[in-house]
Amino acid sequence: MALKNEYLKDIYNNLSAKSAHEPEFLQAILEVLESLEPVVERRPELEKWGIIDRLVEPERILQFRVPWVDDSGKVQVNRGYRVEFNSAIGPYKGGLRLHPSVNLSIIKFLGFEQVFKNSLTTLPMGGGKGGSDFDPKGKSDAEVMRFCQSFMTELCRHIGQFTDVPAGDIGVGAREIGFLFGQYKRIRNEFTGVLTGKGLSYGGSLARTEATGYGLCYFTEEMLAAAGQSFQGKRVVISGSGNVAIYANQKVTQLGGKVVAMSDSNGYIVDEAGIDFKVIQEIKEVKRARIKTYLDYVPSAKYVEGCKGIWGVKCDVALPCATQNELDETGAKALVENGCIAVAEGANMPCTPEAVTLFQSKGVLFAPAKAANAGGVAVSGLEMSQNSLRLNWSFEEVDQRLHDIMVSIYNAAAGAAKEYGMEGNLVAGANIAGFLKVADAMLAQGIV
Ligand code: NDP
Numbered sequence: 001m002a003l004k005n006e007y008l009k010d011i012y013n014n015l016s017a018k019s020a021h022e023p024e025f026l027q028a029i030l031e032v033l034e035s036l037e038p039v040v041e042r043r044p045e046l047e048k049w050g051i052i053d054r055l056v057e058p059e060r061i062l063q064f065r066v067p068w069v070d071d072s073g074k075v076q077v078n079r080g081y082r083v084e085f086n087s088a089i090g091p092y093k094g095g096l097r098l099h100p101s102v103n104l105s106i107i108k109f110l111g112f113e114q115v116f117k118n119s120l121t122t123l124p125m126g127g128g129k130g131g132s133d134f135d136p137k138g139k140s141d142a143e144v145m146r147f148c149q150s151f152m153t154e155l156c157r158h159i160g161q162f163t164d165v166p167a168g169d170i171g172v173g174a175r176e177i178g179f180l181f182g183q184y185k186r187i188r189n190e191f192t193g194v195l196t197g198k199g200l201s202y203g204g205s206l207a208r209t210e211a212t213g214y215g216l217c218y219f220t221e222e223m224l225a226a227a228g229q230s231f232q233g234k235r236v237v238i239s240g241s242g243n244v245a246i247y248a249n250q251k252v253t254q255l256g257g258k259v260v261a262m263s264d265s266n267g268y269i270v271d272e273a274g275i276d277f278k279v280i281q282e283i284k285e286v287k288r289a290r291i292k293t294y295l296d297y298v299p300s301a302k303y304v305e306g307c308k309g310i311w312g313v314k315c316d317v318a319l320p321c322a323t324q325n326e327l328d329e330t331g332a333k334a335l336v337e338n339g340c341i342a343v344a345e346g347a348n349m350p351c352t353p354e355a356v357t358l359f360q361s362k363g364v365l366f367a368p369a370k371a372a373n374a375g376g377v378a379v380s381g382l383e384m385s386q387n388s389l390r391l392n393w394s395f396e397e398v399d400q401r402l403h404d405i406m407v408s409i410y411n412a413a414a415g416a417a418k419e420y421g422m423e424g425n426l427v428a429g430a431n432i433a434g435f436l437k438v439a440d441a442m443l444a445q446g447i448v
Pocket residue numbers: 099101168169170171172212240241242243244245263264265266307321322323324326346347348373374376377
């Protein structure tokens with residue numbers, strides 16, 4: 001542990017003792033506390049008012065049983081979670097993840113990160129996250145619907161447009177949001193913007209589907225531009241092939257780059273001619289098939305079993321867009337040796353701390369998830385605004401606002417890093433900039 005400040009050290013040691021079985025949560029906490037050392041030293045009132053002690057503790061954790069009946073008539077039971085982390089600057093806001101790896105540690109780490117990310121967007125949203133260990137892969141539409149209905153039957157008593165507004169994440173796309181919304185509306189007898197990522201026919205926002213991937217590229221473009229670079233002519237590797245990865249591919253291509261590799265949890269494909277995002281969209285969004293079927297469309301492409309090897313594919317820019325801790329030190333070394341100049345996190349915490357340290361020590365430009373993938377929740381915030389106004393903005397209008405928000409997030413992170421003597425360190429800058437607004441709101445609201 002590299003913490004030097006006694007107040008922060010105490011907080012971390014206490015939390016480590018209490019949450020020893022929550023490694024992802026502790027990993028996310030430590031990274032933020034390290035960044036906040038110069039802030040805590042400059043502002044003693046943060047310790048006096050116990051701001052960090054309160055910040056690392058979720059306001060509320062909900063865990064519940066989700067029983068449902070599969071197509072063979074058998075009863076299945078999953079675990080549901082919602083962690084309402086911090087509501088200092090607005091209603092809890094953050095996605096729902098459906099994946100067999102989901103547990104409380106993962107939901108707490110995601111909820112904690114969400115607090116800072118939402119603050120960075122400048123929109124009035126607190127942080128939360130939820131999900132279940134249910135695996136939608138291989139389930140029929142009817143099974144997914146019954147699961148979502150059961151999940152929402154419990155969740156609906158805890159959420160609301162002014163309280164907590166969930167959205168999608170891994171395993172939760174348009175289909176799942178539709179089922180969840182339908183059940184909320186039925187039980188609560190109200191049509192409100194209680195979820196974001198909704199379909200366009202019932203209150204969704206144009207450009208929400210594209211927002212995280214596009215926003216990631218807008219942020220990366222700013223980071224590259226500050227170093228006199230751009231996407232033009234660059235080879236780009238994107239891990240994952242879900243919502244974030246697909247639209248990152250589309251935007252990279254529009255900005256003049258070439259996406260040469262993508263993956264799923266089974267393996268990765270390499271296409272030297274550039275991977276067409278429409279083919280991946282068809283495979284993943286329409287057919288819900290594996291990425292290796294890309295070879296049926298483009299026989300000249302190559303498929304390699306196992307997803308970790310993707311970081312050995314030579315590239316100038318790497319965009320990890322699958323899941324947490326997917327890019328470790330070995331992957332980072334391979335990227336550096338192959339001359340990669342920039343890494344931007346599309347997924348949440350995809351790079352291990354060792355990988356981040358290596359990038360920073362080798363002068364690789366590095367964009368942390370909290371800042372770089374905030375475009376999704378930013379447009380979710382814009383969806384909430386449109387729902388409240390009972391108006392729909394055009395695709396171009398939402399995209400322009402998204403672009404402006406990503407530029408302002410880059411400037412806020414770069415500016416905070418400079419102000420606190422860590423110029424160029426966007427990890428520290430994003431943590432500090434996100435923190436300050438939440439801390440000031442907490443100070444103003446007293447000990448709650
Ligand atoms: P999707 O479910 O659409 O896609 C996830 C992709 O990552 C799939 O290709 C999946 O492969 C792969 N993946 C998931 N888990 C693993 C794993 N354990 N090992 C290897 N590969 C894995 O999710 P999203 O694109 O929405 O989310 C991707 C990341 O981006 C997550 O970290 C999420 O938290 C983050 N994010 C998403 C936002 C959004 O708006 N959707 C907003 C901000 C962050 P397979 O199909 O084989 O499982």
